[in-house]
Amino acid sequence: MAAKIIDGKEISAAVKEQVRAEIERDKLSVGLAVVIVGDDPASRVYVNNKKKACELCGIKSYEYALPENTSEEQLLELVDTLNSDKNVNGILVQLPLPGHLNEKKVIERISPEKDVDAFHESNVGRIMIGNYAFLPCTPAGCMELIHSTGVEVAGKECVVIGRSNIVGKPMAMLLLHENGTVTVCHSKTKNLAEVCRRADILIAAVGRANFVTGDMIKEGAVVIDVGINRLDNGKLCGDVKFDEAVEKAGYITPVPGGVGPMTIAMLMKNTVTAWRIQNEKH
Numbered sequence: 131m132a133a134k135i136i137d138g139k140e141i142s143a144a145v146k147e148q149v150r151a152e153i154e155r156d157k158l159s160v161g162l163a164v165v166i167v168g169d170d171p172a173s174r175v176y177v178n179n180k181k182k183a184c185e186l187c188g189i190k191s192y193e194y195a196l197p198e199n200t201s202e203e204q205l206l207e208l209v210d211t212l213n214s215d216k217n218v219n220g221i222l223v224q225l226p227l228p229g230h231l232n233e234k235k236v237i238e239r240i241s242p243e244k245d246v247d248a249f250h251e252s253n254v255g256r257i258m259i260g261n262y263a264f265l266p267c268t269p270a271g272c273m274e275l276i277h278s279t280g281v282e283v284a285g286k287e288c289v290v291i292g293r294s295n296i297v298g299k300p301m302a303m304l305l306l307h308e309n310g311t312v313t314v315c316h317s318k319t320k321n322l323a324e325v326c327r328r329a330d331i332l333i334a335a336v337g338r339a340n341f342v343t344g345d346m347i348k349e350g351a352v353v354i355d356v357g358i359n360r361l362d363n364g365k366l367c368g369d370v371k372f373d374e375a376v377e378k379a380g381y382i383t384p385v386p387g388g389v390g391p392m393t394i395a396m397l398m399k400n401t402v403t404a405w406r407i408q409n410e411k412h
């Protein structure tokens with residue numbers, strides 16, 4: 131039987147609606163600063179989508195579009211200014227930055243309380259020990275999608291393909307916090323297909339089109355496809371060969387319309403959390 135499609139658009143709309151209603155109910159004045167350096171077209175699309183989501187939720191967005199040749203000093207100065215701006219609750223620096231800028235240095239400069247992407251080392255550390263204020267947006271969005279299926283994570287075999295700091299590793303931690311039995315795969319993993327076939331919950335965060343084929347999927351598994359790949363014909367596709375996987379999986383996310391919209395919805399949620407952290411201190 132074909133898998134049920136997990137509708138990321140619908141679920142993300144519900145999350146954004148909750149955020150909007152919370153802001154309206156509590157009359158919050160929430161602000162998100164979005165910094166973009168250079169004119170990478172994909173980054174521009176992401177930034178525009180984030181601004182649109184802010185508008186929908188009633189969050190003020192402040193865009194800082196800086197030229198490609200911005201110096202590190204100038205960018206760090208802007209981050210400092212935003213760190214001390216009371217109207218700005220969240221700061222998002224759109225990655226990747228142009229090559230001459232040190233991403234790590236810039237991220238570490240963001241006040242952890244405003245780090246709504248949860249990329250700052252102190253927030254990453256807090257995720258590790260399970261004492262977090264912000265969850266990283268993409269893995270948190272994946273967890274929402276898994277929850278929407280009603281499948282319990284506890285005790286399940288969970289396989290994450292990919293070990294990046296922004297997706298694979300935090301994803302594995304979140305699954306572990308929910309008592310999944312987690313295996314993390316990467317480019318040096320042996321017998322990858324065999325490992326994947328054990329998965330009740332399979333997360334693909336590789337960045338390679340059609341990497342996960344139907345024969346790598348356990349019958350009835352929950353398959354979450356994080357990958358965003360652009361094909362030669364201009365179409366977007368995930369890491370999972372959808373046509374094959376849909377015949378084997380129990381639940382599957384499409385690309386587009388799966389994890390992507392959830393990432394932005396979770397960013398909105400984190401921005402409200404940031405407001406609360408900054409304004410409800412004891």
Ligand code: NDP
Nearest residue numbers: 268292293294297316317335336337356357358389390393
């Ligand atoms: P990275 O390139 O940082 O990481 C890719 C991971 O895949 C690495 O750990 C790498 O292993 C592993 N990998 C690569 N080739 C293989 C292979 N042949 N076998 C097994 N593992 C392999 O990517 P990201 O984590 O940043 O992103 C992954 C994908 O998710 C991309 O398509 C990206 O566009 C997408 N993405 C989507 C988001 C969304 O909102 N939907 C948000 C963020 C990312 P190794 O470590 O050994 O090199």
